[in-house]
Amino acid sequence: MLKNYYLQKKADVLKEFDTSSNGLSTEQAQANLSKYGKNALVEGKKKTALQVFLEQFKDLMVIILIIAAVISAFTGDVESTLVIIAVLILNAILGTVQHLKAEKSLESLKSLSSPSAKVIRNGKKVEIDSKEVVPGDVMLLEAGDMVTADGRILENYSLQVNESSLTGESTNIDKADIDFDHEIPLGDRLNMVYSGSLVTYGRAEVIVTGTGMNTEIGKIATLMNDTKERRTPLQKSLDKFSSKLATAILIICAIVFALQLWRGQPLMDAMLFAVALAVAAIPEALSSIVTIVQAMGTQKMAKENAIIKNLAAVESLGSVSVICSDKTGTLTQNKMTVEEIYIGGEVLKPEELDLSNQLHRYLLYNAVLNNDSSIANGKVIGDPTESALLEMYRKVPGIDLGEKGLGLSEEDLRGMLTRKQEIPFDSDRKLMSTQHLIHTVPTVFVKGAIDVLLDRCVNIRIGDEVRPMTTEDKEAILAQNNHFSENGLRVLTFAYKESDQELTTEDEKSFTFIGLVAEMDPPRAESVAAVAKAKKAGIRTVMITGDHKVTAVAIAKKIGIFNEGDVAVTGLELDKMTDDELAQEIERIAVYARVSPENKIRIVNAWQSKGHIVSMTGDGVNDAPALKKADIGVAMGITGTEVSKDAASMILADDNFATIIKAVANGRTVFENIKNAIMYLLSGNLSAIITVLFASIGGFSVPFIAVQLLFINLITDSLPALAIGMEPGAPDVLDKKPRDPKVGILSKDLVTKVALQGAIIAVGVITAFMIGRQTSPAVACTMAFTTLTFARLLHGFNCRSQHSIFKIGFKNNWYSLAAFALGTLLLALIMFVPALHGLFAVTPLTGQQLLWIVVLALMPTILIQIVKVINEHRN
Numbered sequence: 001m002l003k004n005y006y007l008q009k010k011a012d013v014l015k016e017f018d019t020s021s022n023g024l025s026t027e028q029a030q031a032n033l034s035k036y037g038k039n040a041l042v043e044g045k046k047k048t049a050l051q052v053f054l055e056q057f058k059d060l061m062v063i064i065l066i067i068a069a070v071i072s073a074f075t076g077d078v079e080s081t082l083v084i085i086a087v088l089i090l091n092a093i094l095g096t097v098q099h100l101k102a103e104k105s106l107e108s109l110k111s112l113s114s115p116s117a118k119v120i121r122n123g124k125k126v127e128i129d130s131k132e133v134v135p136g137d138v139m140l141l142e143a144g145d146m147v148t149a150d151g152r153i154l155e156n157y158s159l160q161v162n163e164s165s166l167t168g169e170s171t172n173i174d175k176a177d178i179d180f181d182h183e184i185p186l187g188d189r190l191n192m193v194y195s196g197s198l199v200t201y202g203r204a205e206v207i208v209t210g211t212g213m214n215t216e217i218g219k220i221a222t223l224m225n226d227t228k229e230r231r232t233p234l235q236k237s238l239d240k241f242s243s244k245l246a247t248a249i250l251i252i253c254a255i256v257f258a259l260q261l262w263r264g265q266p267l268m269d270a271m272l273f274a275v276a277l278a279v280a281a282i283p284e285a286l287s288s289i290v291t292i293v294q295a296m297g298t299q300k301m302a303k304e305n306a307i308i309k310n311l312a313a314v315e316s317l318g319s320v321s322v323i324c325s326d327k328t329g330t331l332t333q334n335k336m337t338v339e340e341i342y343i344g345g346e347v348l349k350p351e352e353l354d355l356s357n358q359l360h361r362y363l364l365y366n367a368v369l370n371n372d373s374s375i376a377n378g379k380v381i382g383d384p385t386e387s388a389l390l391e392m393y394r395k396v397p398g399i400d401l402g403e404k405g406l407g408l409s410e411e412d413l414r415g416m417l418t419r420k421q422e423i424p425f426d427s428d429r430k431l432m433s434t435q436h437l438i439h440t441v442p443t444v445f446v447k448g449a450i451d452v453l454l455d456r457c458v459n460i461r462i463g464d465e466v467r468p469m470t471t472e473d474k475e476a477i478l479a480q481n482n483h484f485s486e487n488g489l490r491v492l493t494f495a496y497k498e499s500d501q502e503l504t505t506e507d508e509k510s511f512t513f514i515g516l517v518a519e520m521d522p523p524r525a526e527s528v529a530a531v532a533k534a535k536k537a538g539i540r541t542v543m544i545t546g547d548h549k550v551t552a553v554a555i556a557k558k559i560g561i562f563n564e565g566d567v568a569v570t571g572l573e574l575d576k577m578t579d580d581e582l583a584q585e586i587e588r589i590a591v592y593a594r595v596s597p598e599n600k601i602r603i604v605n606a607w608q609s610k611g612h613i614v615s616m617t618g619d620g621v622n623d624a625p626a627l628k629k630a631d632i633g634v635a636m637g638i639t640g641t642e643v644s645k646d647a648a649s650m651i652l653a654d655d656n657f658a659t660i661i662k663a664v665a666n667g668r669t670v671f672e673n674i675k676n677a678i679m680y681l682l683s684g685n686l687s688a689i690i691t692v693l694f695a696s697i698g699g700f701s702v703p704f705i706a707v708q709l710l711f712i713n714l715i716t717d718s719l720p721a722l723a724i725g726m727e728p729g730a731p732d733v734l735d736k737k738p739r740d741p742k743v744g745i746l747s748k749d750l751v752t753k754v755a756l757q758g759a760i761i762a763v764g765v766i767t768a769f770m771i772g773r774q775t776s777p778a779v780a781c782t783m784a785f786t787t788l789t790f791a792r793l794l795h796g797f798n799c800r801s802q803h804s805i806f807k808i809g810f811k812n813n814w815y816s817l818a819a820f821a822l823g824t825l826l827l828a829l830i831m832f833v834p835a836l837h838g839l840f841a842v843t844p845l846t847g848q849q850l851l852w853i854v855v856l857a858l859m860p861t862i863l864i865q866i867v868k869v870i871n872e873h874r875n
């Protein structure tokens with residue numbers, strides 16, 4: 001049973017954990033960590049390795065193989081039976097290992113995106129990995145945070161949380177700092193916050209009362225079902241394909257079997273044919289190869305700062321055709337600096353502000369007090385828009401005089417003029433207000449976007465005089481704002497009023513205008529190149545920002561997002577458009593300014609209804625629905641809220657737009673590689689099927705035995721297939737249009753290629769078989785098997801890319817050569833080590849026969865390469 005902390009008084013809880021609102025000391029935290037353990041949930045019931053192992057046998061393909069093993073035993077080919085059984089067990093072991101590994105790598109990806117928490121340690125606010133949070137910690141929560149431990153509220157500033165993961169209740173709950181004296185259900189415990197819930201509004205300080213499994217969510221521990229293995233669209237379509245294939249195999253086997261019997265062949269031979277056919281057709285390695293290639297792709301992406309949370313995202317990335325990107329921090333550096341200040345009718349630099357000027361003092365007080373950021377040892381905690389204001393304050397002459405002069409540090413100021421009330425900033429309202437006692441006068445400071453705030457100003461302050469704002473004043477302010485914005489500056493409006501009323505959003509009006517502060521946020525150096533690359537790749541980049549339209553367009557022009565003929569719209573204008581109008585305009589809109597999170601959903605919808613695959617970035621708490629709606633929801637690793645990371649399918653570890661483009665390139669490459677590996681495996685299988693069918697229809701002896709085919713399918717074919725999966729992205733991956741999402745992986749083009757390539761290889765194998773028959777059935781079988789193996793090893797080079805080997809060379813994929821060499825070595829062992837002859841049913845061959853094999857195996861590859869070269873010249 002968990003202790004009912006909601007029934008206790010705050011002071012008692014603090015006492016119990018021997019702490020105060022100043023938080024724990026490092027030593028206490030250390031001690032509590034070893035006492036209570038890490039703040040992590042122990043994984044719920046997972047499948048045991050044995051369960052996973054047994055599940056591997058549930059496959060129809062495996063059942064066909066088991067039947068083949070039984071039939072082989074009947075025909076007296078006990079070796080084949082044993083090998084098939086060994087292969088099945090080995091395959092199941094591999095499948096199990098892979099399953100467990102995939103689970104692990106998902107976990108490690110998860111830990112890459114593990115949430116952080118803000119706590120007070122040694123009296124200072126620090127950000128730590130949520131796993132390090134201990135009972136007794138004073139934890140700070142604000143909008144967008146994920147609550148990572150249970151706790152009792154110490155200070156509450158309009159905190160709202162969503163506890164749906166615990167209670168199923170989807171509405172947001174207003175928390176309160178109140179005491180209870182009788183037991184109540186979880187959802188009513190307003191003075192507590194619970195791990196697993198999301199902060200949707202406001203902020204609070206809480207004392208952590210439970211961590212890890214010792215939380216309400218730990219009690220249910222159902223959170224873990226999101227580790228449940230989800231099949232990606234590609235995997236699903238392959239599943240479908242393989243079950244169709246299995247049925248087809250069964251039918252064809254039955255026909256071949258009947259044909260043999262009807263011909264009057266002995267039952268044994270008929271059975272051998274059926275077995276050979278089944279084993280030849282089953283692509284035993286296919287699903288493992290696809291999984292491995294996918295896993296390698298996500299690992300590569302993680303190294304390049306794109307953390308994939310959902311495997312399906314790797315596939316959709318390849319067909320992304322629209323990228324909607326935040327401006328601030330993603331396309332720009334999010335390093336804001338105050339450039340200029342418009343105050344008292346003049347434009348000043350921060351250095352020109354004067355603390356002894358009453359008007360300037362109002363601006364500076366507002367900038368420091370109505371501000372949640374802090375800069376400690378050069379490290380910024382909080383919003384860069386706000387920390388820029390602190391840096392501006394530090395530039396004002398006289399500030400750094402400290403105790404000696406009239407200068408006051410930010411801390412002094414914040415300590416003297418404490419905050420009485422506040423309404424936090426949110427991207428919908430675009431305002432932030434705080435109330436303080438300034439020389440005993442209750443004063444409300446407000447700052448925010450000009451289009452919201454200017455109309456709420458009734459007065460203007462010039463010097464020491466406050467007078468009603470005239471239309472001329474307004475025009476002058478707007479003109480100045482326009483001037484700032486056209487230079488790409490982000491403008492904040494500052495105002496104040498004297499009021500002792502309770503602060504409410506309805507009451508954020510009747511202010512006195514103080515001035516404008518213009519901040520510069522330079523574009524990231526990589527943005528321009530990345531936008532250009534996206535354009536070349538047939539991907540439209542759209543800027544979405546909370547900033548002013550003019551500012552946004554100025555930056556968008558610099559980056560190359562806004563070009564001739566493009567338009568920009570604001571959230572308000574968007575609201576006025578009907579869906580039809582939006583559908584008509586959407587292709588021209590390059591910039592959306594002053595957007596609300598709801599606008600983002602509409603933008604995603606509009607593009608999607610035109611058949612586009614849309615990537616949308618988001619960082620705020622309200623962005624979650626848009627991130628979920630997008631095909632690829634992208635969250636910011638550094639500045640994003642935990643809520644947005646939770647909703648996203650990809651996280652940018654560096655917040656950088658260019659990383660999205662890299663991920664798209666990787667996504668395209670992974671898809672291409674998987675497609676090529678599938679083409680390779682299936683065309684090889686088809687060549688074996690054709691050969692078996694040929695022999696069966698022609699009334700010849702069986703060309704392969706099961707062991708030979710299993711050797712090829714599982715070993716020699718897997719090597720080149722993996723090498724194909726390692727193929728680095730072609731330099732021109734981003735020169736093509738995005739892949740059509742409606743065309744699955746088994747496209748017409750792929751099927752045609754598989755058929756042609758399979759047929760050419762079969763021609764060589766059948767020729768070898770017929771040459772061998774001039775000597776004996778045993779030699780025929782050996783020659784067919786050897787030619788098939790060698791031809792397929794060579795075919796690995798054909799499937800690396802659609803280009804000829806002369807164009808791609810070997811330099812960037814040595815694996816393909818290594819795979820070929822290893823496969824050839826294994827084949828040579830079978831051919832030339834007499835001890836292996838029995839098992840693989842091979843007989844020694846003459847030099848001439850060996851020469852035929854090499855020529856016939858090379859023939860398909862030479863032909864295919866010639867066709868590729870011709871195609872390259874034609875284009």
Ligand SMILES: Nc1ncnc2c1ncn2[C@@H]1O[C@H](COP(=O)(O)OP(=O)(O)OP(=O)(O)O)[C@@H](O)[C@H]1O
Pocket residue numbers: 326327328329383385386425426427428430431432447448449450490491492493544545546547548
């Ligand atoms: N801390 C703040 N206090 C008051 N007003 C702010 C604050 N931060 C931003 N603003 C105002 O709100 C506007 C929108 O800011 P918001 O944070 O929603 O956009 P953004 O997220 O920075 O931009 P983007 O969507 O490109 O990332 C800004 O242009 C500014 O005028």
Ligand SMILES: [Ca+2]
Pocket residue numbers: 326328546619620
């Ligand atoms: Ca934003």
